[in-house]
Amino acid sequence: MTPLVHDLVDDLGDAIGTDRVRVGSAELSLYRRDASNFVGNAAIVCFPLTTAEVQAVIRACVQHGRPWVARGSGTGLAGGATPLDGAVVISLAKMNRILSVDPDSRLAWVEPGVLNLDLTKAVQHHGLHFAPDPSSQQSCTIGGNVANNAGGPHCLADGVTSAHVLAMEVVLPEGDIITIGGEDADPLGFDLRGCFVGSEGMFGIATKVCVRLTQTPPTIRTMLLDYDSVEDGAATVSAIIADGMVPAALEMMDALCTRAVEEYIHAGLPMDAAAILLVEVAGLAHSVENEVQRIIAIGTANRARSVRVAKDEVERALLWKGRKSAFGAIARIKPNYYLHDTVVPRRKLPEVLNKVYEIANRHDLLVMNVFHAGDGNLHPLLVFDKREPGIMDRVLAAGDEIVRVSVAAGGVLSGEHGIGLEKRDYMPLMFDPADLAAQAAMRAAFDPTGLANPTKVLPSPAACGDAHHAPEGAWI
Amino acid sequence: MPITRRRARGSDRVDLTGFAVAVGADGPVTIAGLSSRGGAVSGVRVVSAPTGIEWIQADEMIVSCGAATPVADLDAALAKHGQCVVLPRSGTVGGALAVGRSDIRRLGYGHLRNSLLQANYVSAAGEIVKAGGPTVKNVSGFDLCRLLVGSRGTIGFIGAVILRTRPLPAASQWFTSARDPWSVLANLYRPVSVLWDGEATWVLLEGHATDIAEQAAKAALQPTDGPPKLPTEATWSMAAADLRSLVGSTGFVAEIGVGVVHHTKPAPERTVPPASLALHARLKHQFDPSGRLNPGIDVLGVR
Numbered sequence: 001m002t003p004l005v006h007d008l009v010d011d012l013g014d015a016i017g018t019d020r021v022r023v024g025s026a027e028l029s030l031y032r033r034d035a036s037n038f039v040g041n042a043a044i045v046c047f048p049l050t051t052a053e054v055q056a057v058i059r060a061c062v063q064h065g066r067p068w069v070a071r072g073s074g075t076g077l078a079g080g081a082t083p084l085d086g087a088v089v090i091s092l093a094k095m096n097r098i099l100s101v102d103p104d105s106r107l108a109w110v111e112p113g114v115l116n117l118d119l120t121k122a123v124q125h126h127g128l129h130f131a132p133d134p135s136s137q138q139s140c141t142i143g144g145n146v147a148n149n150a151g152g153p154h155c156l157a158d159g160v161t162s163a164h165v166l167a168m169e170v171v172l173p174e175g176d177i178i179t180i181g182g183e184d185a186d187p188l189g190f191d192l193r194g195c196f197v198g199s200e201g202m203f204g205i206a207t208k209v210c211v212r213l214t215q216t217p218p219t220i221r222t223m224l225l226d227y228d229s230v231e232d233g234a235a236t237v238s239a240i241i242a243d244g245m246v247p248a249a250l251e252m253m254d255a256l257c258t259r260a261v262e263e264y265i266h267a268g269l270p271m272d273a274a275a276i277l278l279v280e281v282a283g284l285a286h287s288v289e290n291e292v293q294r295i296i297a298i299g300t301a302n303r304a305r306s307v308r309v310a311k312d313e314v315e316r317a318l319l320w321k322g323r324k325s326a327f328g329a330i331a332r333i334k335p336n337y338y339l340h341d342t343v344v345p346r347r348k349l350p351e352v353l354n355k356v357y358e359i360a361n362r363h364d365l366l367v368m369n370v371f372h373a374g375d376g377n378l379h380p381l382l383v384f385d386k387r388e389p390g391i392m393d394r395v396l397a398a399g400d401e402i403v404r405v406s407v408a409a410g411g412v413l414s415g416e417h418g419i420g421l422e423k424r425d426y427m428p429l430m431f432d433p434a435d436l437a438a439q440a441a442m443r444a445a446f447d448p449t450g451l452a453n454p455t456k457v458l459p460s461p462a463a464c465g466d467a468h469h470a471p472e473g474a475w476i
Numbered sequence: 477m478p479i480t481r482r483r484a485r486g487s488d489r490v491d492l493t494g495f496a497v498a499v500g501a502d503g504p505v506t507i508a509g510l511s512s513r514g515g516a517v518s519g520v521r522v523v524s525a526p527t528g529i530e531w532i533q534a535d536e537m538i539v540s541c542g543a544a545t546p547v548a549d550l551d552a553a554l555a556k557h558g559q560c561v562v563l564p565r566s567g568t569v570g571g572a573l574a575v576g577r578s579d580i581r582r583l584g585y586g587h588l589r590n591s592l593l594q595a596n597y598v599s600a601a602g603e604i605v606k607a608g609g610p611t612v613k614n615v616s617g618f619d620l621c622r623l624l625v626g627s628r629g630t631i632g633f634i635g636a637v638i639l640r641t642r643p644l645p646a647a648s649q650w651f652t653s654a655r656d657p658w659s660v661l662a663n664l665y666r667p668v669s670v671l672w673d674g675e676a677t678w679v680l681l682e683g684h685a686t687d688i689a690e691q692a693a694k695a696a697l698q699p700t701d702g703p704p705k706l707p708t709e710a711t712w713s714m715a716a717a718d719l720r721s722l723v724g725s726t727g728f729v730a731e732i733g734v735g736v737v738h739h740t741k742p743a744p745e746r747t748v749p750p751a752s753l754a755l756h757a758r759l760k761h762q763f764d765p766s767g768r769l770n771p772g773i774d775v776l777g778v779r
Binding site for chain 2: 217
């Protein structure tokens with residue numbers, strides 16, 4: 001430990017107690033990365049319990065000129081919580097209390113370390129739930145959801161995290177504590193709440209979050225449609241939307257993924273299908289039944305080979321288990337995967353998927369697709385064994401091309417994983433220098449210190465021309 | 477392969493070149509729409525954003541248009557595709573977004589800010605800037621669109637937008653009830669609007685006609701022609717939970733479950749803590765250091 005770090009450790013220990021300031025090499029190694037492939041290095045990990053302690057930690061970091069990185073469960077996939085340059089990792093995992101629930105106004109105040117699914121479990125007896133449901137919902141935190149503006153399969157109808165956050169208590173990077181947004185309908189001034197959601201830990205730390213709770217639908221019907229071609233499945237997706245329906249979820253799996261999942265969980269998925277669609281409609285009974293019939297008709301018109309409507313909750317759970325078991329299934333094929341996240345216009349899904357297959361073939365890689373088709377949110381999974389010599393170069397090269405074809409098709413870099421380190425240097429694909437300067441201006445207003453999770457999201461001018469540039473201090 | 481600049485500006489959206497020239501880079505300037513929300517700043521050079529619908533992609537549920545497009549025109553065009561936008565049905569698209577106030581359907585439709593996917597605006601430096609992206613889901617970079625909504629033209633002048641649309645409902649009906657609005661709200665599944673004037677409750681239900689009828693019967697609602705007349709003198713912003721404090725008073729229509737109160741009396745004074753004031757000032761300074769955009773408009777001074 002350098003003398004500089006030693007002094008900071010002393011100050012942090014004075015601020016929150018030495019038992020919650022850790023510098024052991026074994027512990028630090030646990031916080032070198034999130035769930036992405038980027039590995040950094042942390043100088044110190046600390047575990048505040050209160051807003052005042054978060055404030056004290058941030059002030060100590062500022063006083064020592066040391067960057068800091070807020071962290072929830074570390075389930076992020078873009079390197080947003082990977083510490084660089086010997087940053088201080090501020091774990092919010094121990095701030096995990098549900099502070100209040102108001103079932104009449106359908107909102108709750110929670111600490112950032114509350115797990116997404118735990119919140120829904122705590123309010124479901126009121127007929128309510130927290131709508132964002134990322135696939136990591138059993139382990140990801142509300143604070144992490146806020147930082148990444150998290151989505152999930154059921155955000156098609158109800159929107160991503162930003163639509164479900166009313167207010168936050170935030171410690172700004174200079175150490176001030178403010179409330180942004182509010183329980184009141186139209187808080188004064190700029191929508192600071194909306195600016196903060198999705199800022200990937202670069203605008204401050206939310207220490208309390210007021211979330212909107214959503215009424216759980218009284219009727220839910222889940223359908224499985226299977227196809228001989230991806231094009232027919234994608235055409236069904238567009239036709240459903242064009243017919244004036246916004247299903248609760250609209251998910252697609254391709255042939256390879258479907259076979260892997262079926263062999264893993266035996267849900268009765270059609271092993272010979274080129275694509276399957278999982279469609280869920282929710283709401284009041286007559287509306288739901290009407291939509292079920294319309295979706296069956298649209299699917300049939302688009303050459304669905306069969307339509308299976310779950311007859312009860314057991315069958316519905318089985319179908320969803322198939323969708324949610326993709327990662328477990330893939331692990332049986334190859335030990336490693338790289339999960340991508342781009343969004344393309346729905347109408348471009350067949351074209352882009354074909355290009356994804358072509359890219360994977362050219363790089364001699366296996367690719368599976370399981371994704372949120374309803375909002376065009378692709379998740380190509382490159383599966384591989386990293387012990388194979390040279391494989392990582394091929395995986396990264398293929399990923400690079402997948403990102404480019406998505407953006408070239410009129411899409412965007414990320415639908416729900418965020419930019420972090422992974423896509424930072426791709427930002428110029430979507431944004432001109434003036435656009436990026438405006439985003440940097442937002443960041444500068446929230447963080448004049450520049451110490452809040454620096455070097456994420458926004459490319460440095462030197463890196464703009466080189467997509468393969470590995471962020472300094474990180475390795476893949 | 478080096479990253480190259482994306483396609484030329486203007487190829488996929490409303491051309492803002494002339495608008496940017498009009499805004500320029502020097503001197504005070506204000507933007508005018510249809511003056512339905514207060515209009516332009518007086519005594520200052522006035523510019524107007526482009527108007528007109530660029531395209532409607534019904535199967536993507538998105539629409540691209542100039543910011544000066546009247547919301548009524550946009551809704552009329554979208555209605556041919558069975559869709560609409562979640563903006564108040566008056567004035568221009570840009571005006572609705574700049575002011576950032578939803579209409580009485582907010583309980584069911586959500587805040588209008590969630591419908592803005594991409595905004596192309598002209599900055600205080602006279603540059604065309606893109607915020608957000610064209611897809612319904614997008615977390616690519618910081619959410620500049622949210623800063624623009626409600627900023628009343630003090631951050632940049634919105635020139636063109638891509639909005640998310642929603643399907644028009646199969647059926648729609650206003651109801652009224654003498655029961656207290658909170659019990660009405662508790663007995664309904666996702667009503668579009670619940671209004672209360674201290675005595676009566678109004679409810680807007682949308683969806684399948686049979687569902688509407690069953691919901692109405694369950695909550696003992698009586699059909700009516702439409703919502704009550706809303707007081708226009710003042711708009712209060714309250715927490716939904718605090719609306720009960722209005723029991724016993726008159727001269728208002730409150731949006732239950734939302735917290736907006738349309739009132740005949742001036743809104744109570746609201747205070748802004750110093751740290752929030754400082755953050756607002758830093759944002760304004762970053763985006764418009766000389767204060768040339770809509771000078772005199774104070775987003776914290778709105779009641």
